[in-house]
Amino acid sequence: MVVSHSTPPVTRKKARKSPAKTKPTPGAKQATESSDIDEDMSRESLIQQSATSVEDDMGEASLPRASTVPSFPPLPASAISSQSLKSETRRIPIPPHRMTPIKRDWVNIFSPLTEILGLQVRMNVQRRCVEIRTSKHTKEIGALQKGADFVKAFALGFDVNDAIALLRLDDLFIDSFEIHDVKTLHGDHLSRAIGRIAGQDGKTKFTIENASRTRIVLADTKIHIMGSFQNIKIARDAIVSLILGTPPGKVYAGLRTVCSRLKQRAL
Template structure:
């Protein structure tokens, strides 16, 4: 057995080999994707959404238009309880609020879309004719005012009695809501249009 000390080259080789072995990590484990029932510990998850009486007939009419994209794209089962008039899954709740089918389906495809709801009384307490006039200002003649706000802010607006629902991106919902609130507070439509054009112009320049 040799008692000679290892040369410097041998020492560097051993050190490099030891360092390489210490830096070598084990391969990453490969896991199969979880199935839906495994993500919920085997429990079936569901949600019930009440159907307002005035949306029951449209729901039956457009049922397949609603069911098909939800089942095919989201892989979510959905069914209608004809006795209790409730439906499962929360993806079509926008339809229940009064939005058209394409608008409701857009919530499935775009992550940045939201729905915000509020009532006229949340902005100002109005009764009788004052309330009726406020609702009239929100819609305008033939829905002209509502359409103008929708087109300028790229949103969809539903005015259901004293409740207002807005579908759109976070920033655009805020612009539309401010315009609607100004109308409720009594601002003339012309003044609201003017301010709306200024805000949307600044928003367009920013993006």
């Protein structure tokens, strides 16, 4: 038996012809170079434009926007007259121990309120309060608040002549605090603290008032000071140091230095 092997036919790959390389002409070469240069320049211009736009956006975001200053024209006379027609009432309570002084000095109390501020005033004995109200003669908008501060100052214990300064000056205030706000004292320690503030025959209190140009009312454990903001701070610091146990002589020395500085600033 004869076995015959058959070999597959060999297929030859056809060789691909490579395209003939043609040398570019000088005109075409210049055209391609110019097109490349134009593309590069357009890319650079686009990059610069995007960078400038980003910088402008960042600059606008970082810089605050210019705001226009609002202008408020003065109110017409009709608006002011309409406000004055609307009456407002304020009720100031009076402590029981101040009812007798307010009855005694009632003429000196309601005269400034009616003549200077043009308010209507009455005393309600049953409710133990003073009621004040605006009228057609009230010309100032803050007259009601000034009148309430004046009556409240008298109710706290200030003299009438000292309280009238609240009506005439705009930079006067009243500050109130208690001894327990500074230091918790009881019994004899509290009595000695009150004695240090008042002094013998009120000498220490008068010295603080004259040095700081204020008025002080010492009502049991409550202390009321009337004056300007800076002067109230000077008097309050002196009183706080006395409550904490500082000798009066040291407080006097501190008040002298403060008074000398105030005189130099005034000059």
